[in-house]
Amino acid sequence: MKRRLNIFALLILLALTIHTGYTLFYSWEEISTAYKEGYENAKEFPEQPNKQKKKLLSRHDICIRKKAGGTAIIDSIYNTKTNSYIPTDIQKMQISIPDNESAGYKVSIAIMALLLVPTVIAVIVLFLKLIGAIQSALLFTKTNVLRLRWIGGCLLLIAAIYTIGNYMELVSVRSAIEISGYEITSEGMIEFPSLINALIAFLAAEVFAIGLKLKEEQEFTI
Structure with a gap:
């Protein structure tokens, strides 16, 4: 019984670790980009006070749904296996505003x-x-x-x-x-x-x- 309990406990901790690592891995690019932009702006600002400050962008994941009677966004992606383009239906996207x-x-x-x-x-x-x-x-x-x-x-x-x-x-x-x-x-x-x-x-x-x-x-x- 204790052996099974230890296995289940280790599996839960492993799942938690993998989930945290997965999130950090795919968030690292966004975090590093934001840090780089902030560092560059902080570095340039005192040296060039009259220069227009670069506008920072924030990234967001959004889900969209077509309105009744609305026009769909037409897009496609290239399929390397068939050497042809296939249509796509956009439902989720990442935007920078x-x-x-x-x-x-x-x-x-x-x-x-x-x-x-x-x-x-x-x-x-x-x-x-x-x-x-x-x-x-x-x-x-x-x-x-x-x-x-x-x-x-x-x-x-x-x-x-x-x-x-x-x-x-x-x-x-x-x-x-x-x-x-x-x-x-x-x-x-x-x-x-x-x-x-x-x-x-x-x-x-x-x-x-x-x-x-x-x-x-x-x-x-x-």
């Missing part, structure tokens, strides 16, 4: 990022402590119930932070651009994976609470 976000928007994003990091660390620590307690045959305890509820609460907070951030980004993009014949949708705005994991953690906490109650009743009967 002038960085005109207000100071309040940037402060809000920074605060959410500061909340996100310790929350993720708390989930990992609580999960490792829970696995350690189960390995020590301490299964149905009040501490484990509380750990699971805290994990659920942290995951719920993570889902809320991502959802709020996605909503703010959606509002910002919609106020900056409009695509003829299309509408920018809110697809992917709600962070369902973290929300579902939070509900699973709360469910597991209730199962542990029921097990604890049955254990206490059995000990009292004996």
Whole structure:
């Protein structure tokens, strides 16, 4: 039993590590580009105060859907296997727009990022402590119930932070651009994976609470 538990725990940690690495890998180009642009602008500004400052761009992933009666965007990609072009249906794209976000928007994003990091660390620590307690045959305890509820609460907070951030980004993009014949949708705005994991953690906490109650009743009967 402990061996299977260790395997499942390692698989969960491995999945979390791969997901984090995957996100960082594909975000690195955007992060490095933004850093380079900021560094170059900061370097040029004091030396050339009269030169017009280069306008920074912010990148956003957006989902679009065709409006009723709207004209579709016609595009194609080259298929090297058939040496021919094939038509494409654009539903998601990455755009770069002038960085005109207000100071309040940037402060809000920074605060959410500061909340996100310790929350993720708390989930990992609580999960490792829970696995350690189960390995020590301490299964149905009040501490484990509380750990699971805290994990659920942290995951719920993570889902809320991502959802709020996605909503703010959606509002910002919609106020900056409009695509003829299309509408920018809110697809992917709600962070369902973290929300579902939070509900699973709360469910597991209730199962542990029921097990604890049955254990206490059995000990009292004996």
